[in-house]
Amino acid sequence: MGAQKLKLEVASGLLVWVLLLGVAPWALDPFRLNLMAKYLAFAFVAIGIVLTWGYGGILSLGQGIFFGLGGYMLAMCLKLEASAPELPDFMVWSSVEQLPLWWEPFRHFGWTLLGIAVLPAALAYLFSYAVFKKRVSGVYFAIVTLALALTLTVLIVGQQGDTGGANGITDFRTLMQMPIVGDGPQRTLYCIEVLVLEAVMGIALFVARSRLGKVLVAISNQEGRVRFSGYNTAHIKASVFALAAFFSALGGAFYTLQVGMIAPSVLGVVASVEMVIFAAVGGRMSVVGAVIGAVLVGFLRSYLSETFPEIWLYFLGALFLIAVLVLPNGLFGLLERCVLLLKRKRAASIPVQEDVRA
């Protein structure tokens, strides 16, 4: 990443920070603030997609898997707390008599947090390392992850008694005896979410401008040459994929907290592909762009589907087409180009003034 671009990223990142933390909590009513928190949950995923797809050229159409894993793990913990000492209601309805063994760790918040932090990332690393080692390339990787997202959805919907089925996991009010519903708690959660998001943006910017980021770009252009230079490209790609999975899981956990439920529909094929569009619209090479893309598309979706329910899908489809055909680098790419043009103009205007003086 050039110095010019880094400056732009940091400046716009600071602006976003001020808007999210300094302006939004006071300017938005609780309902809108809650929606904002929901869009930001997707921004976590979009940042991961910028690193994997934008920098590394690895397109995953299954980021919903990791988003869902994070969301479900937290939801399981919250649900156990809400229904303790009895079984969760949906298990009772499907006449499950004993808590499944794999639910046990989620009785403790600590184990749950550890699970969210480690499990999706570890799964992502193991899976993708195996796949990259076999040199499965871009398109095939995209389709395999698409199949995985479908598999997970079918599995969750099919295992009604253990997972809540198509309705997902709902109805929880407290986290470690602290309420999470209501305007006050949600505002606090929003602030925590923004702080964590800032940290994630920082990590992503650091990775993007570090040597790892440069190697990633090299891999996406000429993987063979990078491999011949002695890099273990499978390990590098898998590590970045795991990092993206970690970000997604964080986003999923915040989604569960803010929306108060998690269901298979947010981790399926359609949701996973939509997550890619957030990064594409904001700019696939820009961390701040990913956040802006997620918020912008989320906001437009709410606004358009409230006011003109018919045109929302036309609009989303057109957004895909425009992002790919006209703006391959998204909104951030447009901004970058404008800044560059301005600079050139200024540089060009100086000699002209000197001429006049002479």
Next chain:
Amino acid sequence: MSFDIAVMQAFNGISLFTILLLMSLGLAIVFGLMGVINMAHGELMAMGAYATYLTAKLCEHWLPDWWMAVYLFIAIPVAFAVTFVAGYAIERGLIRFLYNRPLDTLLATWGLSLILQQAYRSIFGAQEVSVPLPGWLAGAWEPTTALQFPLNRLFIIVLTAVVAVAVYGLLYRMRWGLEVRAVMQNRLMGSAVGVNTASVDAMTFALGAGLAGIAGSVFTMVGSTNPGTGQLYIVDAFIVVVFGGVQNLLGTAMSGFTLAEAQTVLESVMSGSMARVSILLLVIVVLYFRPQGLFALRARG
């Protein structure tokens, strides 16, 4: 397992196989030969289904009653023609700007599929539409009391065979197919020896789209259509193509057969959703060991 049950199982497997094959043949041409990831393939199938629905409505209104018995023979060519033209327009208007950017074709065609879905919803409404099944396709052929072969399934099997043979002939026995394969193997060389590559690209994509239209038309015989129908099919179609090994139509057919038989056998021992999960995991495992697909040709890249 008794003989009758085994025969019915095999028949169900073949029936599912022909449906998978119809779904994936067009995709195999577009993805396998051209390298374009067409996520709007499912919506092209839905377009074929809606074209069949409209044809049936028009036949009902304008033609004497006995025409309803044979309207399918009008509707299938109509579905092919409509989607063929649509495919041609999509290639000229969108795909041709994105060759060599396969991941971007994926995103752009996904956007297109969303637009088409909404268009179907606006035109035909969100509810399911279905077409009347001609009387001679209702019923079933019962050689013995335990064996029942639904006639519409038999018709689909025959039709799939016809379509598959036609595609094979077109691509491997005709001059046009030779040009297609030449362009797909080496575009520059193809154009150097005088093949109009732009026209071949457009026609090939249109052919793939037309095959999707035939598939959609045929699906109206076994189920109803709604604006979201396409998305149900698309992932399955891709799995069949990738599992078989792209660039190889025979591989697509064999992979469709394997997956269909595996699905029907597994469904008899476990629940439908678990059977589906097992199949998907099996595909992923096989792709791990054979990244080029199960039936890929051994060739030097």
